[in-house]
Amino acid sequence: MPVRPKVHSLGPKPPFWRDRAKRALTFQLLLVAAVAAFLLYIIGNTQDNLAARGITTGFGFLTNTAGFGIVQSLIDYSSQSTYGRTFVVGLLNTLMVSALGILAATIIGFTVGIARLSPNWLIARLANAYIEIFRNIPLLLQIFFWYFAVLRAMPSPRDSMTLGEVAFLNVRGLFLPEPQFLSGFGFIPLAFGVAIVASIVLSIWNRRRHEATGKRLPAGWISLGLILGLPLLVLVVTGVPVTWDVPELRGFNFRGGFTVIPEFLALWLALSIYTASFIAEIVRSGIQAIPHGQTEAAQALSLPRNLVLRLVVVPQALRVIIPPLTSQYLNLIKNSSLATAIGYPDLVSVFAGTTLNQTGQAIEVITMTMAVYLTISLLVSMFMNWFNARVALVER
């Protein structure tokens, strides 16, 4: 039999309220009990209240007919559709305005952020003014400004503002010509695809060649030329197989073409401009976070200015920029819920608003809405953790 090692006695056992492990356990049990009691209390109250109002719980209402129309929908939708379909339409509209908002906010934000660091004093001041003005005014106020003060103040369809008699802007929205594709048009996306594949192959080949021989082609410019040039060439060769459905004034409104509703325009503009001011600040501080010694060391190694940026500054700055940038994207997605204030049919507006009012299923509707945003947040923070783990600088 093995000899049991002798353990030094820890002295007399303390009473349980002074024992650290037991104290922690008791405390946690108390917390669980308190949370459980609180939940039971509100669940009980809720059941009483629902019974008193005659509302049955459950998700059965999702298959009922909604009975209201939605002005903008990416999928087929009519007032005969179900509440479940309303949910999907709202979700898609939220995702659409968020995606386009993120695109525009990124472009404006990076431009302004880089301009903020310009050696040109005037440009730097203007960029700074942009940042300070737009980030210090509430987003909802900016949405109202674009919607009520700008777009709702547009002329009536008869007196539309126009660009070359093909695009029209009036109180009903923005009317753009819609392309109608004729036979043979299929070659153009094909050419586009071919150009993209060719660019990828070119960039891989170029990198291998650079590693093997030290020689390099300006692959970026060649790719840009290919991607723009090849489809254009095919377009000309096939005899431009596109006609444009130009919006036309019929009676009191425009017919034909492609309509962008003013609610979308106002929300998109405000979201992009507001979020861009935060992105600009992130880009500025990200670039400034790179010590000047890095640039000097690269210059001393005789790297030309564009390579100093491309090989030394940008890769390091991106590590600093991307985490706060994704959280701004997340904010933009959450902020798109302000759509409800001007009636853009996003998830909160058509589901947590109209559907909730019509059905009274508050618990289910609010839970589903919050679940959507929580899922998006969770996905984004998972991406962020993955990214941080991947690019974290190795320190000891």
Next chain:
Amino acid sequence: MTIQHKMIAPRPAPRSTVGPLAWLRANLFSGPVNSFFTLLGLYLLYLLLTPTIQWAFLNADWIGTTRDDCSREGACWVFVSARFTQFIYGLYPRGEIWRVDVTFVTFAALIAWLALPRLPYKRWVAVAVLVVFPVFAYFMLYGGHFGLPLVETHRWGGLMLTLVLAVVGMVGALPIGILLALGRRSQMPIVKSFCVVFIEFWRGVPLITVLFMASVMLPLFMPTGVSVDRLIRAFIGITLFQSAYMAEVIRGGLQAIPRGQEEAAAALGMSYWMRMGLIVLPQALKMMIPGIVNTFISLFKDTTLVMIIGLFDLLGIVQAALSDSRWLGFSLEGYVFAAFMFWIFCFSMSRYSQYLERKLHTGHKR
């Protein structure tokens, strides 16, 4: 080989490198591209500023009481001045407005005391702001005691309501945030996961859904027959939402305090709450102030969302005034006024937080 040089007196820099002309050349016209951008910037400025100045100042109408006093060539500031009291105090009874003034002057004085460097007793003033002032403000604004007539919350509105919402949200969120942050750093698994879930839940949803929840779900949670004031519901929603953001700021501040501080306190025989209350939190709070001010700025802007659940904050009351049939068509003036008010508050607060950050950074250098 020994070379000993004579001392050379400093000379002024050549004309071409100093003075206003050199500044212009270096900062605005250092090359053809730069010159182009300068001219483009000037042109943009001209395009933006001339109509703005003409509209807002040169052609604007300032004096009068009705819309007929406006020429409609520029801004009609008469609209704003006619509605000014309402924009600031909402529907608060005219005779009782002094109570709002006294409350906010007191608040401003306390905050100024905290913000200005070199004034003594900061800790006691902070306690006054967080504990005594809310009680005082309740009796002043709501009334019903000490001979002050009661003012129902549905009469509260305008800038006053915006400030009340933001301050209450902040004061309520601070203690909850501290507890959540400590809980998130705790070694007790249940406490820790409870805090993580709580924080990430509120941070993951938009404020508007929280307000919807507070306004339609909260009444369901209450015992049958008990109704909660609409303003209280907004307070609860905003406080919970804000406490999650506050917790993250506080956690950041706690992380900045070296472990050695807590270990030293433990070595001196202090209990957990003594270590936190006497050693860690006082140091951490100082570093958190810029972050706290920044979350306050977002909260201040976010209070505008309460108009969606039917409260009339500054933006809500401006929006309501725009639909007054006597004053149709002055939305631009209304928004510009509201934007200006919000901007002044947010801009000065953000400047203050930047100043603090700079002070903290220089203080930590050798």
Next chain:
Amino acid sequence: MTEQATQAGSGTPMVEMRGVNKWYGDFHVLRDIDFEVRRGERIVICGPSGSGKSTLIRCINHLEEHQSGEIVVGGIPLTQDVKRIEQIRRNVGMVFQHFNLFPHLTVLENCCLSPMWVQKKPRREAEEQAMRYLERVRIAEQARKYPGQLSGGQQQRVAIARSLCMHPEVMLFDEPTSALDPEMIKEVLDVMVELAKEGMTMLCVTHEMGFAKTVADRVIFMDQGQIIEENAPEPFFNDPQSERTQLFLSQILGH
């Protein structure tokens, strides 16, 4: 003249400065600088902080711009021409006080960056050469690590190897040991002494007087933006001429 100086004196000029003046705003940092570095010469520049010694060597590879006077490096006059500046920088290596390694690249990638992108060498060739130089600074076994994983002395040796990979004819050292812990200073100085023995033209801003005594051909003392005194190390340390030099030497050697 010492023997060393005579030998070095036979070389052709590598760096020439004539009447160089520089201002930061209204502050006159470099005043009428005139001096010449011959090929193979080792020069140590010392002086109190703020005397302009770092600014002086940073003008040589145009990290700072001078406002009047003439600088010629390896026969190429320094002008505003970007191509010419790059040409000079290819010929001039620089080692910084804070190493300035690129933290997102491994040690090996740090050393291959410029050879691959500027000299357009194939990766294999660039890596082989980098490994040779890393071996010379005795750090080849760390080649796949990131700078953040190395000690200060190791980082500085990598920085020296990185510069050498461009085959410079002149090396500039800007206080290479000031940011290092005492026990790491020697490993960096050893590498610099070896480099000097191999005949590299070197300009070192440093306060390491032991280094100056063993390897320098000339010591230059600067104060208030001007060259106060220059001499071979032995007379410079034993018989300083100017009062300022005496004061400075007594301050740094005095205790």
